[in-house]
Amino acid sequence: MASEKKILVARKGRLRQRYDNEYRLVAGCVPYRVRTDGQPEVLMVSAPNRNDLVFPKGGWEDDEDVYQAACREALEEAGVKGTINKTALGLWVFRSKSSPVDSDSPRGxxxxxxxALEVEEELEQWPEQDTHGRQWVSPADAYRLCRYDWMREALSALMDRLPAISHYQPAAKVKPAPELNEHGGVYMMVKAEATADRAVALC
Incomplete structure (x- = not known):
């Protein structure tokens, strides 16, 4: 008898959500692939009631490390699996929609x-496909479509890093961000101070 196909289900709620004081910890990725002609593409997802596209991200929970959380979000929202680069593209602070933009409090x-997640498998069905469509786009189109500054900064960091892992020829290289440890104890505020006041995201 053929084995039943496993049904993938997205995690719901925040019972296992990690926090750093009052900051909710979030993990996400920029999924990418390099075509046979050497040109890169990135995968973006749509969100309900929005006309723009974003990169997959979501809450980091207490039974997984930050890399597992980022990969899970890519699977749930975009239906892709692959190899994650454990050197972060950066750490950004997002203000939730309900939080006052001019507030200095970390609450909310x-x-x-x-x-960066190099995509190796693209599923035909994924947990959140009813609410998140997906679209492969060029880096230039992705930059134009990005909703927030942090997304453009993460995309730029990926493009600067691609020469080391592909045949893509970029304009320049940048010094990579430090690698995080398994327990997420390194809170590198790369980009955070520059972005906190202007980045508004649905966390």
Missing amino acids: ACKGYIF
Whole structure:
């Protein structure tokens, strides 16, 4: 008898959500692939009631490390699996929609670790496909479509890093961000101070 196909289900709620003081910890990624002609593409997802596209991200929970959280979000929202680069593209602070933009309090804000994910498998069905469509786009189109500054900064960090892992020829290289440890104890505020006042995200 043929084995039954496993049904993938997205995690719901925040019972296992990690926090750093009052900051909700978030993990996400920029999924990418390099075509046979050497040109890169990145995968973006749509969100309900929005006309723009974003990179997959979501809450980092207490039974997983930050890399597992980022990969899980890519699977749930975009239906892709692959190899994650454990050197983060950066750490950004996001203000939730309900939080006052001019507030200095971390309440209602998120700290988000963003990674590069080289896509190796694209599923035909995924947990959140009813609410998140997906679209492969060029880096130039992705930059134009990005909703927030942190997304453009993460995309730029990925493009600067691609020469080391592909045949893509970029304009320049940048010094990579430090690698995080398994327990997420390194809170590198790369980009955070520059972005906190202007980045508004649904965390």
